[in-house]
Amino acid sequence: MFTDAGSDLTLPPDMKFVFRIWLGLLFLGLNVLTAAAQCSVCTKTALQLGEKPAQGLNQGILYLMLMPFAIVGLIGYRWWRSQKKIEEEEMGG
Numbered sequence: 001m002f003t004d005a006g007s008d009l010t011l012p013p014d015m016k017f018v019f020r021i022w023l024g025l026l027f028l029g030l031n032v033l034t035a036a037a038q039c040s041v042c043t044k045t046a047l048q049l050g051e052k053p054a055q056g057l058n059q060g061i062l063y064l065m066l067m068p069f070a071i072v073g074l075i076g077y078r079w080w081r082s083q084k085k086i087e088e089e090e091m092g093g
Contacts, residue, residue: 017080
């Protein structure tokens with residue numbers, strides 16, 4: 001699983017994939033907190049509404065922006081899992 005070459009440890013491909021996914025999710029999670037996801041028209045509208053409604057509008061925009069990414073991520077995960085099962089069946093059978 002791991003190679004013992006002094007202090008040089010290499011991760012198996014599955015662990016690298018999981019590590020990259022978690023790192024990406026962490027990065028996205030930290031950036032969503034301070035993101036301003038408004039176009040110029042929405043920004044002008046939000047400025048007229050006030051502070052609280054502007055925050056609600058911004059959160060709604062971020063929510064709508066997240067859905068396509070979540071759907072594509074789910075499809076990608078299911079594809080990866082099915083490919084992994086196919087590879088395991090080819091190796092084992």
